[in-house]
Amino acid sequence: MEFSSAGVSMETGNALLHLGRKEFQEFPFLPSGIAAGKELEAGIFPFPFPWIPADPEAMSTAGISGILGSLLQLEENFSSCLARIDALILKPLLQAEPQDPKEKENFQLLVLLNDRFQTLWNFTEENSRILRGKSQVENSGCIQDFYILWKGELFLSLYIQYFVTFANFVVVQGFEQAAKSKSEAWKLHKAVLKEFLRDFTSESSLGLALHLALHKPFQEHIQNYLRLLQQLQEQLQEGSERDVVAAVAQEFGKLESFIGQVLDEAGVTKELWKSLGYKFTDVLCVPERRLLEDSRNIPIASGTARSERLLLFDDVLVLIQGNSFQSFDLKLVWVDENCGEKSAPGLYSLRITTPEEMFVLSTKDPQMKAVWRWKLAQAVRQALNGKRDFPLWGRSGEDSQAPSRRFFTYVFRMEGRLRGATYEGEWLWGKPHGKGTLKWRDGRNHVGDFQEGLEHGFGICLVPRRSEDRYDCYKCHWYQGKMRGYGICEYGNDLVYKGYFKDNVRQGFGILENFSAEHPFKYTGQWENDRKNGYGVWEDKERGERYIGMWLDDHRHGEGIVVTQSGLCYQRTFHADKMVGSGILLLEDDSVYEGNFTEDLTFVGKGKLSLANGFVLEGTFSARGGRGLGTRGVLSTAPEPPRPPASVQLGLKEFPVEKRWTGIFEQFLEFLHSGCKEEMEESFTGFHIQTSKELRKSQEYLFCQRGAEEVSWKIEEILEELVQHQEPKALQSYLEKALESSLHPLGKLLRALTVAFQATYSGIGANRHLLAMAQEEVKFYSKKIWEFYQGLLRLALERKGRAPSEDADPSLGKGSSLVLPLILPGFYPELSMLYMLQHQREDELYCQGIVELSLFPDIQLLEFLDVQKHLWPLKDLTLTSNQRRSLIKDKCFLSATECLQKLITTVDPREKLEILRKTYEELERTVSRLLDADYRLPMDDLLPLLMFVVSRAKIQHLGAEIHLIRDLMDPTNQGGMLDFLLTALESCYEHIQRIQLHPKENSHSS
The missing domain is CATH 1.20.1050.80 (VPS9 domain)
Known part of the structure; x- marks a missing residue:
């Protein structure tokens, strides 16, 4: 372990191991990594201790060797003092172990105090032996012989540990309780103690005497060290050795201040617990807790409650109102002196922000406000650092402020949607802000980005299903607490949705697929308010059918086309999933029936059947109970050339191409109209490759291959490149690169259109009667992609303060002709299959x-x-x-x-x-x-x-x-x-x- 102070480093050697290294891990506020615990205050009492040989004149000034001899005498006398304290005070006290649980806790503190005492005593004995050996060597007397220099870090850590433990014992009134001990050994020693402790008169004064006996000798011993170091410094010439001694003396001075502050805080805290009732002390009194400020000493108030009292501790802020109180963990307290309109006239205010409350502290005196602001800021900073300053209120912490961004775990208590929830993550001014995890008691769990207390950005939410040991998993983008933009939802019932959300419901384009073996299906199309609404494609994998058409409230409603695996194809009007009116049915043998037919495709009512050989049967059709098809009508065998069956094309009038996949284009338009904001881009394009590491295993991209891409597209780079690639050859090269990338907005749009195209025309949908629809879509897509390219270019030029050049831009027709060959490979497998079937x-x-x-x-x-x-x-x-x-x-x-x-x-x-x-x-x-x-x-x-x-x-x-x-x-x-x-x-x-x-x-x- 190294101790650094004013550029000086000192090795502690093996002595630390000898004294028990693990003891030093309990104190987080020591300088330069020294471990120590929390300090406690005790009053400083001025009466002398006759057993301490504090005689500065006895220290030789004949040189360094004389100072070394004085140090040896000092240590031997101090060791003798510690031996008397151990025999007459600590040993009798430790024999009186109480039975009461509360007193047992204090007794354990006494045991720990004794351990610290014994460690210090061993340290003193070891140093005495070292000094004794040095004094027996001739011509000894260099600064390397002073252990207080090369063992400075260990020295400081041992004294800090002792006084912190001592202060903890003071706070819980341990000495008063020890004075009442029933130990027989204690009683036998009282006569001797009366001689040893001159002020002993009664049990109450005995407690005070015990307090003094266990801290006053140590304080005076440190003062003697300081005098000796000053003498040593005076003996040295200007140079590195004198600088070393000066630096160590400075640290001993800090230790002296530290001990005084620790004792003061412990005394004040003890008096507070004595003044408060058991209702408060039973909850708030902790041995390590220290009172830093009390509004009764420096008046400040919150609101108008006269009975209000504010207590600032080193770890919590406590607001007492009548018989109740609130405590606020300092790690989640923000202090702002700019209260704005909330500050009443004539008052000087501080705004206190916590995760669930915000209140204003006011005082009539600006100096009182300044004291509170400084103490609050320093207490919050030290609580966040996990250690107190050294010394406690030294200059080291005056100018540093607590960071506004923090990481902490908190359980919400007040009413609201977060009641009972636990948040672990980043905070900003009292609200979850940044990366975090939110867990509810009912099993809900949200991991992701937060902004001003709400889910905002990418996040994963797990929601337990009722009466099932399964979860719904939402991997989605969130906006101000609600799902918005692209998301992937894996429901616990084997359903998976990939598409867009708005206000927590499926809205816009999306794909819902059922992977269960009972009834597998896939819907690709438009959603509105969590229901299938608008144009969409339904594939029933169990029946081997595909429906292409209109939907309303999760039902087929309006014009629709049904194609089957066997090659049958028909077009009908649907009303709430039921066929109504007449339609057109195209048979496998190229016959065409126009009229009414049932769900099982039986001709009923009036109709017209055009056979493949050119004959036409027109009349009334009916089923004859398993005996075939009955009809009454006219059969025309005129030798007119038959109509080619493949010339019958469906869906062109019923589904105008510009209205088929509006949900895909709406997302891009929203992104474009927003000015291509970064958060809108991520919501539109899916989850970026920069998604946080802990969520990367759940990362999925919208309609794109999972392979890693070398090109990372950022919207600012995209707009810059658009401006630089307007010439014909450069433009084609840029469009090729953009359309090939699943991370570029144009490439993302193309992949979404490709998925919709495949859902319509691949597999079961490969029917020659749909060729015209497919061909029309591909041409339309090229026009839309060109339009969106122009929209991006206009935005890029506007940001540079330039207007689009009409001469430089090709016409829309020419532009779409440029795009069409570039996008055709994505649609070619389905398109070529339709052409092959058609011809x-x-x-x-x-x-x-x-x-x-x-x-x-x-x-x-x-x-x-x-x-x-x-x-x-x-x-x-x-x-x-x-x-x-x-x-x-x-x-x-x-x-x-x-x-x-x-x-x-x-x-x-x-x-x-x-x-x-x-x-x-x-x-x-x-x-x-x-x-x-x-x-x-x-x-x-x-x-x-x-x-x-x-x-x-x-x-x-x-x-x-x-x-x-x-x-x-x-x-x-x-x-x-x-x-x-x-x-x-x-x-x-x-x-x-x-x-x-x-x-x-x-x-x-x-």
């Missing part, structure tokens, strides 16, 4: 045609397709001795074929068109090489050659690819070269479908 029949015919054409060798296929012979690349056909030119396959126009096959390697319509253009260029390059001249292919030559390349490329689902490109291509390409090439590819596709109509003509022998 399944045409693709099957196309594949049959490809199979027919693949039987042809290259030359015969070129001839069959009417390719001009001068365009045949015969010199590319290198033959071996056993080959014939007419049997060669897959050699002609190979580069163009390989180029076209790359069409399926990308999802971007722009890149697909670029591949088509390169295919055309490869064809021209091959022909130009054959003719040894530049050659531009006219349409009559291009179509047969392109047909050849398409047949050899053998691209599956080519119809789906062509229509996806056509529907999602940039409108600026319409009517241009790329549009022309796409039209040529469509012609080839359609022609190949018709080839299978003439199988005999296509059979050629090799």
Whole structure:
């Protein structure tokens, strides 16, 4: 252990271990880590103690060796004094152990006091032996021989421990009780004690004499040390040795002041407990507690109660009103002298803030206010530090103030929502503020951020379920005590909600999923006041059905579409979960029924059935009790061309695309309109990567992958980058990076839209009659994301005092065309599946045609397709001795074929068109090489050659690819070269479908 004072460090050696190191851990207020306990006051009484040889003149001034001899004499005399005290006072007292429980507590304090006494006595004896050894050595006399220098820390700690324990014994009136002891040994020694304690006259004065005998010798011994150190300092020249002695003398001076203050506080505190009634002392009287100030000494009052009394202790502030009192832990007391309008005229006030109460202390004298303010501030500071100053009211604490932010545990007592709850965490001016944990008696538990006493920011709340040994877990953002923003709620009944809240209820976009085996389901859509309201998608995993449509108060209500795993699909109007009116039912065989039908899809009433072969049955339908379907009506067999079943598209009129997922866009708009505040950003985007460590295991992001991202987006950085990336190339690069990040607001928005899209069209929802809805949504999403990008850019420019440049900004159409290819990968799996289902029949015919054409060798296929012979690349056909030119396959126009096959390697319509253009260029390059001249292919030559390349490329689902490109291509390409090439590819596709109509003509022998 090291003791630091004025730059001096002194090692205590092994003596501390010898004296019992664990004793020093009980005193938290010692300087530089010295352990000690709380101090107690006792009065200082001026009469002398004849057994103390305090004779300054006897100390030799002949030099350092003389001072060393004086120190030895001083220690030997003091040790003799301690021996007499031990024999005549402590031993008799310790033999009189009481039976009363209250007296037993005081007796234990006496036992502890004796332990401290014995430790000091052993310390004195050990030092005497050391000094005796030094005095026997010739030419001894250097400052290294003075143990009070190199054992200074141990010296201070032992005396502090002793006087703190002594003061504790004083406070509980231990000496008065000891004087009444019934010990026989004590009685036998009274005659001797009468000689030893000159002032002994009665039991009451005996208590006072015991008090003096156990502290006065120690005080005078320290005073002798100080005189000796002063003499030693005078003997030394200016330099480091003299500085060391001066520093140690300063610490001994502090110890002398400390002892005086401890005794004073103990005496004042003892008198207080004697004056108060048992109702107060039984609760408030603690041996370690000290009275620091009393409003009867320095008047100050709270309110208008005349019987009020304020007591400031070193750990609590007590307000007594009549026969009742309130106590406030100083660790949770804030003192503010700026009371504002609460200060009455002519009064000088202090505002006291505690976790559940706030009151004003007033006095008519500004000096009294200053004393109270200073004492309150220092007491709070020392209570928070867990130790008293050394000395207790020295200069070391005058200028330092208690911090406003604190960490503490508190149980709320008063009425209100927090009654009985325990809060452990950070505080600010009497309110939970910062990180903390709030626990209620009923098992509720909230861990997270607080602001001004309310849950605010990210938090996790556990709520026990009634009659179940399970909890609902809310991982959510909170705003002024209520859930608001994005949250994840894991209910105890296997339900999980991921979405947005407002005022503690589900509000806005959200996903509710049931993972139980009994009735698994998933709802993705709009919520209002904790109920499903608006547009949403319900997937019944048990029945294998998906409902897409409108909701009201947790019921299907309004227009809706139902798709099944078997391929059935129908559109109806619902009222409180019941189907009403007529609807449209699309059957697996491509028949279409329009009319009324039951829950089990039986035709009833008037209706119209359009069969796949073009026949139409219109009339009244009815079930015939298990004997099939009965109908009375008209069957039309007119040879009109049947309507393609795939052309029936649902939901376009019933669900306008701008009204489908309003909850997702509303969150972003709210974030944007708030000026992109940081707390709004976190509420919108989910839980940040900087979430506190203790909550990180519960951290989840809204609709994003759990992989760690290298890029950390902060809103200020986002807005700054927006301004710096307005040029076309820089803008595209920035948008790509932003949309790929699940932490960027635009990327977060895209992932939310992707989740909604997947919930609607993946799995059961992959129905070709929903293609138009899906395609419409993807285009609309690109426009909305571009709009939100522009909103962010405007905000960024406004913060810099700049206006958006109309010339620099592309138009909305061009902007959405820029965004569409960037967001398409997120929707492509579902979208391409819908295109494949939509064009399944045409693709099957196309594949049959490809199979027919693949039987042809290259030359015969070129001839069959009417390719001009001068365009045949015969010199590319290198033959071996056993080959014939007419049997060669897959050699002609190979580069163009390989180029076209790359069409399926990308999802971007722009890149697909670029591949088509390169295919055309490869064809021209091959022909130009054959003719040894530049050659531009006219349409009559291009179509047969392109047909050849398409047949050899053998691209599956080519119809789906062509229509996806056509529907999602940039409108600026319409009517241009790329549009022309796409039209040529469509012609080839359609022609190949018709080839299978003439199988005999296509059979050629090799």
